Amino acid sequence: MPRASVILPVYNNAAFVLEAIHSILIQTYSDFELILIDDGSTDGSAHLISQITDPRVIKIFHSPNRGLVATLNEGLNMATGDYIVRMDSDDISTPDRLAVQISFMDQNPSIDLCGSAYTTSIGGVTRFNPASHEEIRTWLLFHCCICHPATIIRNSMIHRLGIQYDSNYPHAEDYELWNRLAPQIQMANLPINLLYYRQHKGQVSIQHRAIQDVTARRIRQRQFSQMGLELSDEENQIMLDILQFNVNANDYNSYVRALGFVNWVLDQNRKYPVYNQELLNMAFSRCISKIPY
Incomplete structure (x- = not known):
């Protein structure tokens, strides 16, 4: 069996899919299987995938489209490797990605999930996520701080x-899963750029932004519920202003409202210790001060 199973779902990404696949097939670490699942593409992606002859590639073709979650779960069920690696059909992995991440996981058996830094363009500025488990768990209350295709x-x-x-x-679905797993496992983010995350108008975060925002709110509310909190629409808006760095320190009413919300959450976290109190306080402080991690 291979050491790693790379799960790469595809849906209508003919412009980028071969570049994404190639970035996996040229990895310096070669003991892997690549599970390509075309989910009913109509733009020629399936034909491009069908031409690949590398013996490490497993090709699955859906008709009709089943949706990303079903496709991802199919990949999880098929994976035979010690490690499952996620990859998207419009991104590019660095050539040493598997070697770096597998080496880290082998040397850190207590870590069950690991992400990495990434850039949004080749040669662009590297974007770092919180590195340690408790930092990740805390920041997950605010937003998704693990890059899904870099895990x-x-x-x-x-x-x-x-x-x-x-x-x-x-x-x-990834943001929900990381929050669900956070109390049960140890997670990490490597401060190394291992992925070029392509931004384009066809990606999910742009095409389905409104649905994604509503879903993220539901996920955050589930986390707040663990601290005994049920947020009103007004309180949800305050949280959004905080996590989006939109609190105006020069607007007295806005600033006081945000501080009141923060103190309320911190008081509840003392009663129901879901998060590390110092890290939670720091995260709120950085957001209000507009200092990203």
Whole structure:
């Protein structure tokens, strides 16, 4: 069996898919299987995939389209490697990605899930996410701080916990999964650029932004509920202003309203210690001060 199973779902990405696949096939680490699942593409992606002859590639073709969550779960069920690696059909992995992430996971058996830094263009500025587990867990209350197509996951954990992506959280299934896993496993983000994350008008975060925002709000509310909090529409808007760095320190009413909300959440977290109190306070402070991590 291969050490790693790379799951790469495809849906109407003919312009980018071969570049994404090539970035996996030229990895310096070669002991992997690449599970390509075309989910009913209508733009020629399936034909491009059908021409690939590398023996490490497993090709699955859907008709009709089943949706990303079903496709991802199919990939999880098929994966035979010790590690599951995620990859999207419009991104590019660096040639040493598998070597770096597998080496890290081998040397850190307590870590079940690992992401990495990434850039949005070749030669662009590297974007770093929180590195340690408690930092990641805290920032997940604010937004998704693990880049989904840059993750490597221990397959034994997937089977031990019976993990599947949840279709009830459309276009934010990864954000929901990381929050669900955070109390049960240890996570990390490597401060190394291992992925070029392509931004274009056809990507999910642009085409389905409104649905994604509503889903993210539901996920955050689930986390607030663990602290005994049910946010009103006004309180949700305050949280959005905070996490989007939109609190205006020169607007007295806005600033006081934000501080009141923060103190309310911190008081509840003392009663129901879901998050590290110091890290939660720091995250709120950085957002209000407009200092990204």
